[in-house]
Amino acid sequence: MTSKEILKIRNVRCFLMFRTSYFARFYYPVFTLLYLDYGLTLSQFAMLNVVWAATIVLAEVPSGAFADTLGRKRLVVLSSLVMFIEIAMIAFVPTGNPTFVFIVFLINRVLSGLAMALASGADEALAYDTLKEQGKEELWPRVLQIQLRLSSSVGIVVTLLGAAMYDVNFMASVYHFLGLAEPETTQDIMRIPVYATLLVALIAIYAALGMREAKRVIPSNENKLASTIASMKLTLNTAKWVLSTPYVLFILLYYSLFEHTSRMFLTMNSQYYRAIDIPIIYFGFIGAGISLLQIKAADWQKEWRRRRLS
Known part of the structure; x- marks a missing residue:
């Protein structure tokens, strides 16, 4: 079956579109610089990353429970809507009051973590279930290989454009060409990558709405309210079990710490690049190089799998 034929399957096509647009964040190459230009400090940036990681961990169990009640498609749609809201918050927040800005970014991190948890696995499940219904689960x-290559390819474009959007010299030439007043600092152009991401978020919403899910049959002795209450009880019981089980609690706390540490390592690079005087526009080329390695890794994986099966 060719890739073109695979893309004709609606849920698979929407899954690829959703995943690609969901993580197409133009501000990722300058993530730390963006926060600092909004008036936040590095310690606040670190604190917000902790909140983000903790929210994902805490919301994973409830999102899994509600997937059985609300349905996976509704979770994916809700995730895309929450993502749009959290990006819109930083796109339009005024920067005059540092305390207000921090509060807005704090809410943004909570919503971002919630959106990630809601979509976690639900989009994949919808695509996989469709293949399974058609007897094509071997595809x-x-x-996943197509998704990796597509996401990496789009990531290259987004990374290059995002870094260029944050480079004062590059944007000054663009503004001059358009006959606009040229920007003088990154604070004059810091919202442009966020606006671009906000537009791409609309594609994620479109893809989420385009997914199809088989209607869940509720047993005759149940109703939606009873099912929802049962899911909430399951969530509470699971939370109690986690808190009373030191080993599981340790794993969750360790994951939160690991996620926070790794994210700090990945996102602090823009501040490091600026410290050693690397022009911002080159941040994109560095990120694009990483995306190229991901594409190559997908090719290696495909070749390894072919040799293993031969």
Whole structure:
């Protein structure tokens, strides 16, 4: 089955579109610089990353429970809507009051973590279930390979454009060409990558709405309210079990710390690049190089799998 034929499957196509647009963040190459230009400090930036990681961990169990009640498609749609709201918050927040800005970014991090948890696995499940219904589940590894290559390819473009959007010299030439007043600092152009991401978020919403899910049959002795209450009880019981089980609690706390540490390492690079006087526009080329390695890794994985099966 060719890639073109795979893309004709609606849920697979929407899954690829959703995943690609969901993580197409133009501000990622300058993530730390963006926060600092909004008036936040490095310690506040670190604190917000902790909140983001903790929210994902805490929301994973409830999102899994509600997937059985609300349905996976509704979770994916809700995730895309929450993502749009959290990006819009930083796109339009006024920067005059540092305390207000921090509060807005704090809410933004909570919503971002919630959106990530809501979509976690739900989009994949919708695509995989569709393949399984059609007896084509053996195509799933190929779908994941396509997703990796597509996301990495789009990531290259987004990374290059995002860094260029934050480079004062590059944007000054663009503004001059358009006959606009040229920007003088990054604070004059810091919202442009966020606006671009906000537009791409609309594609994620469109893809989420385009997914299809088989209607869940509720047993005759149940109703939606009872099912929702049961899911909430399951969530509370699971939370109690986690808190009373030191080993599981340790794993969750360790994951939060690991996620926070790794994210700090990945996002602090823009501040480091600025410290050693690397022009911002080159941040994109560095990120694009990483995306190229991801594409190559997908090719290696495909070749390894072919040799293993031969």
